[in-house]
Amino acid sequence: MKPxxxxxxxxxxxxxxxxxxGYALDVEPGALAAGEPVTREQLLEWALIxxxxxxxxxxxxxxxxxxxxKRGLVHVLRQYFTEAHAQQTRFNLHMVAAWTDLxxxxxxxxxxAAERKPRPPA
Amino acid sequence: xxxxxxxxxxxxxxxxTGQALAYRRRFDAWGWGGRDHAATADPRLGRAVxxxxxxxxxxxxxxxxxxxxHAPGLAPLLKRPNPKALVFHNVTPARYFWDWDPIxxxxxxxxxxxxxxxxPAVDLAVGVSxxxxxxxxxxGARETAVVPILVEPARLGPPGPARAGAGPGPHxxxxxxxxxxKRQDELIRTLALLRAEHATDARLTLVGAPASAAxxxxxxxxxxxxxxxxxxxxxxLSAPELADRYRAADAFVCxxxxxxFCVPLLEAFHxxxxxxxxxxxxxxxxxxxxxxxxxxxxxxxxxxxALAAATDAELRxxxxxxxxxxxxxxxxxxxxxxxxxxxxxxxxxxxNATKPSGAPPS
Numbered sequence: 001m002k003p004x005x006x007x008x009x010x011x012x013x014x015x016x017x018x019x020x021x022g023y024a025l026d027v028e029p030g031a032l033a034a035g036e037p038v039t040r041e042q043l044l045e046w047a048l049i050x051x052x053x054x055x056x057x058x059x060x061x062x063x064x065x066x067x068x069x070k071r072g073l074v075h076v077l078r079q080y081f082t083e084a085h086a087q088q089t090r091f092n093l094h095m096v097a098a099w100t101d102l103x104x105x106x107x108x109x110x111x112x113a114a115e116r117k118p119r120p121p122a
Numbered sequence: 123x124x125x126x127x128x129x130x131x132x133x134x135x136x137x138x139t140g141q142a143l144a145y146r147r148r149f150d151a152w153g154w155g156g157r158d159h160a161a162t163a164d165p166r167l168g169r170a171v172x173x174x175x176x177x178x179x180x181x182x183x184x185x186x187x188x189x190x191x192h193a194p195g196l197a198p199l200l201k202r203p204n205p206k207a208l209v210f211h212n213v214t215p216a217r218y219f220w221d222w223d224p225i226x227x228x229x230x231x232x233x234x235x236x237x238x239x240x241x242p243a244v245d246l247a248v249g250v251s252x253x254x255x256x257x258x259x260x261x262g263a264r265e266t267a268v269v270p271i272l273v274e275p276a277r278l279g280p281p282g283p284a285r286a287g288a289g290p291g292p293h294x295x296x297x298x299x300x301x302x303x304k305r306q307d308e309l310i311r312t313l314a315l316l317r318a319e320h321a322t323d324a325r326l327t328l329v330g331a332p333a334s335a336a337x338x339x340x341x342x343x344x345x346x347x348x349x350x351x352x353x354x355x356x357x358x359l360s361a362p363e364l365a366d367r368y369r370a371a372d373a374f375v376c377x378x379x380x381x382x383f384c385v386p387l388l389e390a391f392h393x394x395x396x397x398x399x400x401x402x403x404x405x406x407x408x409x410x411x412x413x414x415x416x417x418x419x420x421x422x423x424x425x426x427x428a429l430a431a432a433t434d435a436e437l438r439x440x441x442x443x444x445x446x447x448x449x450x451x452x453x454x455x456x457x458x459x460x461x462x463x464x465x466x467x468x469x470x471x472x473x474n475a476t477k478p479s480g481a482p483p484s
Binding site: 001002003006007009010011013014017018022023025027028029031032033034035037 | 221222302307311314315318319336337340341344347348411414415416418420421422423424425426427430431434436437440441444
């Protein structure tokens, strides 16, 4: 077979097999689903960030002094972390507000569209 | 001549970094100076790539920016008076990543938007394919040139003996990051159809690092449902291991929906593996007449094509011969000469001489 003939032949072969009951396997067409989307409740919960200082620790076997030093650093840098925390929270809250507004607008549009849709004759 | 290469990020397995280091080997061979810098660099690169803040460039040194996504660290360099060129490696549309990897999605979205700021601000915008150049022109680039990726597939190893018919079942291969736009899910579905209709022992090997762990898990789950035990997913291979995967393949199948260039096509040509591909982005341009290209959404057609590419001796022979001829087009010496000519013109200001009147100063 010449390369130039291959695609047409492949289409014909697929059609022939399908006509004979072939290619019936369900291969779950479409893009791979990425699981459940993030809900509004989850987003609200995540928006108010509250890092747990207890998570700042060493994972080494004798890491107690390192844990102590890391927590000391967090304490020393608290002014910087407070600022970073505030900036992130500001963005998060604006994002949640924008999403909430968008949801309300979409709901209103859907409601309007449903009202405009002609009802089927009884 | 002195050329400094500037990257937003650099890592030991990053394709853009690999390209920059390949350029640097050529620059060294030509006796050119300069250093490579990145806004963030993996420490494993050692002194090969230095921090961006350590850049010391005289006003006549050429700055060569590599652009592949959002590059905040590179933006201030656009204000420098130096002659500047940009190599556009393309940016994947963000829509593929929102559900799986939102951070990458944001980087891609911003990267695409900011291309309109970078492209007009350089003296020469280089695309690795005509497809990429069209995007650069749409983004406002004043002068453009195609300089393909400097690919040296022979560095992986020699092709090895012809494989058709050796071993059980057709063995399909795809090499590329496990990412939604590469559509490895479609390859798994194609394999399932091939096994159901023609060859129960057909296999598929996917080589590529996962863009996200969740996406790789999704692919594995799909493979377990549709073709249990027939799909191998691996990454982090050494060059000899990757060469072995090519040598063991009967056909290379690529159903990617977005590619700026697609280096693995040329690697498949080098190893004499027939190629079936979707002509997305720069693929048709790189593959030429050496691949079976189909836009069919019907995976039954893809399965029939993959089977033909893997088993039809006449078809395989012709595709392999055309693939070898195609490699000549991307011969490293030719690409290096095009790169050198482009950069020498940037350095000499020749591109500036052809600027349309009213164009903003560089």
